[in-house]
Amino acid sequence: MDAHPHVTLEDVARAAEVSLATASRALNGTTKVRTDLRERVLAAAEKLAYTPNAHAQALAGASHRTVGVICHDVSDPYFAAIARGVMRVAGDNGLLVMLASTFRDPQKEIAYISMLRAQRASAILLVGSGFEDKAWERALAAEIDPYRRGGGQVAVVSRHRSLRVDSVQPENREGAAELAKALLEMGHRRFAVLTGPRTLTTVVDRLSGFRETLAEAGIELAESAVAEGTFTRDGGHAAMSELLARGVDATCVFAVTDVMAIGALTALREAGRSVPDDVSLAGFDDIPVVRDLSPPLTTVALPLEELGERAMELAFRGNRGTRSRVLRLPGEVVLRASTRKV
Amino acid sequence: MDAHPHVTLEDVARAAEVSLATASRALNGTTKVRTDLRERVLAAAEKLAYTPNAHAQALAGASHRTVGVICHDVSDPYFAAIARGVMRVAGDNGLLVMLASTFRDPQKEIAYISMLRAQRASAILLVGSGFEDKAWERALAAEIDPYRRGGGQVAVVSRHRSLRVDSVQPENREGAAELAKALLEMGHRRFAVLTGPRTLTTVVDRLSGFRETLAEAGIELAESAVAEGTFTRDGGHAAMSELLARGVDATCVFAVTDVMAIGALTALREAGRSVPDDVSLAGFDDIPVVRDLSPPLTTVALPLEELGERAMELAFRGNRGTRSRVLRLPGEVVLRASTRKV
DNA sequence: CTGAAAGCGCTTACAG
DNA sequence: CTGAAAGCGCTTACAG
Numbered sequence: 001m002d003a004h005p006h007v008t009l010e011d012v013a014r015a016a017e018v019s020l021a022t023a024s025r026a027l028n029g030t031t032k033v034r035t036d037l038r039e040r041v042l043a044a045a046e047k048l049a050y051t052p053n054a055h056a057q058a059l060a061g062a063s064h065r066t067v068g069v070i071c072h073d074v075s076d077p078y079f080a081a082i083a084r085g086v087m088r089v090a091g092d093n094g095l096l097v098m099l100a101s102t103f104r105d106p107q108k109e110i111a112y113i114s115m116l117r118a119q120r121a122s123a124i125l126l127v128g129s130g131f132e133d134k135a136w137e138r139a140l141a142a143e144i145d146p147y148r149r150g151g152g153q154v155a156v157v158s159r160h161r162s163l164r165v166d167s168v169q170p171e172n173r174e175g176a177a178e179l180a181k182a183l184l185e186m187g188h189r190r191f192a193v194l195t196g197p198r199t200l201t202t203v204v205d206r207l208s209g210f211r212e213t214l215a216e217a218g219i220e221l222a223e224s225a226v227a228e229g230t231f232t233r234d235g236g237h238a239a240m241s242e243l244l245a246r247g248v249d250a251t252c253v254f255a256v257t258d259v260m261a262i263g264a265l266t267a268l269r270e271a272g273r274s275v276p277d278d279v280s281l282a283g284f285d286d287i288p289v290v291r292d293l294s295p296p297l298t299t300v301a302l303p304l305e306e307l308g309e310r311a312m313e314l315a316f317r318g319n320r321g322t323r324s325r326v327l328r329l330p331g332e333v334v335l336r337a338s339t340r341k342v
Numbered sequence: 343m344d345a346h347p348h349v350t351l352e353d354v355a356r357a358a359e360v361s362l363a364t365a366s367r368a369l370n371g372t373t374k375v376r377t378d379l380r381e382r383v384l385a386a387a388e389k390l391a392y393t394p395n396a397h398a399q400a401l402a403g404a405s406h407r408t409v410g411v412i413c414h415d416v417s418d419p420y421f422a423a424i425a426r427g428v429m430r431v432a433g434d435n436g437l438l439v440m441l442a443s444t445f446r447d448p449q450k451e452i453a454y455i456s457m458l459r460a461q462r463a464s465a466i467l468l469v470g471s472g473f474e475d476k477a478w479e480r481a482l483a484a485e486i487d488p489y490r491r492g493g494g495q496v497a498v499v500s501r502h503r504s505l506r507v508d509s510v511q512p513e514n515r516e517g518a519a520e521l522a523k524a525l526l527e528m529g530h531r532r533f534a535v536l537t538g539p540r541t542l543t544t545v546v547d548r549l550s551g552f553r554e555t556l557a558e559a560g561i562e563l564a565e566s567a568v569a570e571g572t573f574t575r576d577g578g579h580a581a582m583s584e585l586l587a588r589g590v591d592a593t594c595v596f597a598v599t600d601v602m603a604i605g606a607l608t609a610l611r612e613a614g615r616s617v618p619d620d621v622s623l624a625g626f627d628d629i630p631v632v633r634d635l636s637p638p639l640t641t642v643a644l645p646l647e648e649l650g651e652r653a654m655e656l657a658f659r660g661n662r663g664t665r666s667r668v669l670r671l672p673g674e675v676v677l678r679a680s681t682r683k684v
Numbered sequence: 685c686t687g688a689a690a691g692c693g694c695t696t697a698c699a700g
Numbered sequence: 701c702t703g704a705a706a707g708c709g710c711t712t713a714c715a716g
């Protein structure tokens with residue numbers, strides 16, 4: 001319908017009575033331009049409210065200033081914090097960040113990468129646990145490989161071994177192991193775990209790190225003491241409720257993410273169980289809000305914003321070598337009032 | 343450095359032994375193409391891992407599929423929830439969403455709009471309270487007006503009267519008034535308020551709605567009972583601490599946002615004050631996590647995701663008329679355990 | 685320093 | 701239905 005009467009460089013050049021080339025150079029400041037000409041161009045551009053067409057600039061070979069970040073769900077505090085780190089570094093470097101949420105739909109993730117490729121984004125950041133699914137891994141590689149061959153930078157946060165790209169890895173297994181150790185030291189012997197979908201690598205790593213440390217102490221974590229829910233607050237609430245219904249008698253519950261722990265805390269309260277008097281509760285991630293819960297949550301603190309910053313830096317610098325770099329960031333157990341000695 | 347050897351449509355056409363035009367048509371499905379030719383093209387594209395260059399497509403006049411969303415901070419649960427609504431509607435319509443955080447820097451907001459204009463995004467959504475600042479309003483209009491003349495769609499959530507664009511308005515003033523009414527009915531007479539920067543329209547509206555209702559009941563809200571902080575959890579914590587230090591003796595505290603209320607709740611707990619036994623606390627927005635606080639927070643529930651959905655729909659449909667449309671969405675007072683009768 | 689011109693990778697009338 | 705060609709709005713060697 002609309003005629004989209006965009007003001008173009010040509011309009012500016014005409015108004016300033018110079019050539020297209022001169023107008024372009026005056027605006028970009030790449031080459032010297034006689035002062036009076038430059039000023040005429042600038043004035044004309046200002047007067048016409050000219051904005052260069054980024055698509056034309058990109059097509060003509062100007063370098064891009066946009067990076068894509070794909071995560072499961074921006075409204076999840078875990079991803080929000082990481083995205084914050086990414087945006088800080090990107091902003092410092094004058095990059096425009098395109099954030100996308102897949103809502104954990106593998107197909108949507110592929111689709112977004114494809115769109116970002118089409119946009120010729122200078123970098124793509126994949127944030128969040130990968131899916132353990134061969135078909136998906138192949139489809140992902142089919143998008144990522146051509147993108148990288150085309151000069152695109154890729155970095156991931158917390159992911160699959162199948163993708164040979166630079167990555168920032170929170171030490172999930174080690175963190176969970178440390179947490180288990182701390183909980184054992186507090187005297188706990190009967191544990192239950194609230195877990196997310198086992199197809200997510202993050203879940204698998206945290207669960208096994210926790211389980212193995214218990215095993216080393218001679219404690220077996222029975223499958224009946226493990227409840228699975230979605231990777232959300234509601235998932236945590238549901239899983240905790242199920243555990244309660246099963247009558248599991250644990251003195252300590254470990255939720256593989258803080259977000260799930262938040263739901264669990266409410267489920268416990270609704271069931272009339274006191275935390276930590278009746279049962280201790282621990283999470284993982286240290287998202288900002290857990291400090292404000294009552295009781296504040298014991299958790300494994302991950303440097304969330306830093307995870308995003310490092311990933312952006314990795315992609316920003318580019319990888320001149322042939323090997324993919326791996327940056328491992330450790331978590332730190334933070335004991336708060338939601339757990340107590342028994 | 344890199345040669346960026348992108349596979350182009352021409353490569354595909356050559357491999358399929360058809361013309362550029364035929365390759366384009368086969369891929370887009372716009373026009374009928376002989377079946378065998380189409381299949382040859384599709385096969386070639388698949389084999390070469392071809393992805394169209396979105397910039398070239400855009401330049402050549404294909405319609406865009408990208409919308410920009412600018413908010414203060416994506417990691418704030420309030421914006422995250424709204425962004426979620428936007429993304430749902432956008433996703434249903436095959437649009438790529440570019441999310442940006444300004445971190446409340448007016449200059450950055452202008453810069454982002456400019457970048458989005460350059461990208462020729464089909465729509466720009468401004469989410470969050472405007473600044474009450476004439477110079478900024480002018481600069482904003484200088485970006486927005488040419489963008490709209492160029493056919494760009496603009497919609498805002500919760501904003502300034504100065505911008506004549508479609509908008510979705512949460513009823514801040516009315517919601518705060520309703521809340522005040524409910525609190526008065528519970529018997530409260532001595533109030534304190536935790537407010538954000540008064541340059542934000544949202545703050546002004548909520549504060550005045552609350553204050554006026556109290557006034558109607560013959561209660562004056564003294565300036566000494568109002569503490570100002572940043573629009574964050576820490577801002578709420580600091581403001582509440584200040585109020586405590588001032589020795590304000592209120593039976594009920596109203597924080598103009600839930601996020602601030604969360605900080606206040608913790609400040610109160612740290613000071614050994616019980617909520618709601620010593621003091622009642624209420625917020626505004628009903629972000630998801632307030633249900634999980636202890637005690638759960640009384641607040642004015644805004645249909646956050648719907649706010650985003652409606653704004654996206656407004657922009658998506660476009661505005662054929664000359665007047666800007668305004669959609670007002672009411673809030674609803676939700677009484678929870680953080681407030682009690684006195 | 686400045687300008688004419690080619691080229692970036694597509695789409696879409698316009699002829700066949 | 702198919703193809704040759706123009707054009708989208710820039711940038712940047714290449715000559716002056």
